[in-house]
Amino acid sequence: MAISNTQYEELLSVIDICNNVHRNKDIEPIWLKLRSLCCATGLIMSVSEGPNANQIANQSTFVYGLPLRWMENYKRNNLALIDPLVKMAKRKENNNRVVNWRKAFDNSPVTIDKITGMEHDSIDGYAIFSRSHNYTHASSMTSITVESENITEAQKVMLHKLIPHIHRILERPGFLKGPNITKREKQILKAAGKLKSFTYDTVGEKMGITGRTAKHHFTNLRKKLQVDDNYIVIEKARLMGMVK
Numbered sequence: 001m002a003i004s005n006t007q008y009e010e011l012l013s014v015i016d017i018c019n020n021v022h023r024n025k026d027i028e029p030i031w032l033k034l035r036s037l038c039c040a041t042g043l044i045m046s047v048s049e050g051p052n053a054n055q056i057a058n059q060s061t062f063v064y065g066l067p068l069r070w071m072e073n074y075k076r077n078n079l080a081l082i083d084p085l086v087k088m089a090k091r092k093e094n095n096n097r098v099v100n101w102r103k104a105f106d107n108s109p110v111t112i113d114k115i116t117g118m119e120h121d122s123i124d125g126y127a128i129f130s131r132s133h134n135y136t137h138a139s140s141m142t143s144i145t146v147e148s149e150n151i152t153e154a155q156k157v158m159l160h161k162l163i164p165h166i167h168r169i170l171e172r173p174g175f176l177k178g179p180n181i182t183k184r185e186k187q188i189l190k191a192a193g194k195l196k197s198f199t200y201d202t203v204g205e206k207m208g209i210t211g212r213t214a215k216h217h218f219t220n221l222r223k224k225l226q227v228d229d230n231y232i233v234i235e236k237a238r239l240m241g242m243v244k
Contacts, residue, residue: 003154010037011158018165022172024062030166031064034144038155038162041123042066042145046080047170049138049226060175066145073117083115084108089129089141098160101125101145124148126159128167138239140170174241179224186242188217193234193243 003011014033021027027045034040044066048059059080063071073079080086088094088104101124105112113119127143142163146155169175181189191206192198200218201211218230225236237243 003157007037007154007158011161014162015165018162018169021169023174027062027169028064034159034162035065038144038159039146039151040065040144040159041147042125042143043166044071044143044145045140045166045170046142047138047140047175067118070116070118074115079115082110084110085115085125085127085143086129086141089127090139094129096128096130096164098126098128098163101127101143102148122147122149124151126163128163130167130171138236140167140175142167142170171239173238173244175239181221181224181242185217185221185224188214189221189234189237189243192230193237198230 010033014030014037017026017030017033021030027043031040031043034043042063042065044061044063046059046061061071061075085099085101085104089099101112104127112123116123123145124147125143125145127141129139129141131139144159144163144166146159188203188207192203195202195206199211200214203218204211204214207214218233221233222228222230225233227233227236234243
């Protein structure tokens with residue numbers, strides 16, 4: 001179904017907002033637009049250091065429109081690990097594709113009521129998952145809930161067009177929650193980040209420390225950021241907003 005000229009203009013305005021989001025507090029205007037334009041009842045955006053169980057359980061999550069007890073129950077019981085929607089969206093063939101809530105739960109013994117901790121009559125939704133940060137292994141997921149009885153076909157079209165733009169917000173610096181990085185380690189990251197190429201000695205020289213000490217800090221940073229390469233350490237630090 002085609003959308004009206006007015007809906008198309010509103011669609012473009014939301015995309016424009018998405019293109020200018022750089023902090024999590026900037027997401028709320030998008031949520032308010034979704035609620036009025038697309039019959040959305042909730043927005044969940046999450047980003048983790050990777051697709052593994054322990055990483056997903058410790059993900060950064062931004063939630064709008066949903067009951068607090070829903071997300072408290074979800075996090076407390078690590079339901080992301082059994083959520084059929086997460087499992088379906090994570091399949092390789094679904095990477096960066098919009099998937100449907102109902103289809104994810106249709107063939108699963110896990111119910112929507114189990115995942116949300118609440119009873120629902122007509123909840124539905126759409127989600128998208130990506131491992132777009134291939135070199136850092138970071139992964140992200142965006143999910144929008146709707147009331148299936150009230151949403152129109154035109155609104156469904158708008159959601160399908162909007163959700164990839166909303167999802168790409170999570171790929172920008174500052175949305176990925178990082179481990180506990182010390183003040184000195186942050187200084188090391190910033191010093192290395194300003195160099196086009198670097199060695200332990202060049203970082204050490206810039207910091208006024210020995211190359212051996214710089215190597216020690218990078219060893220700790222690789223462990224904390226769960227990567228094997230020093231240049232990927234810098235790229236992951238950029239995703240976390242620690243390095244410009």
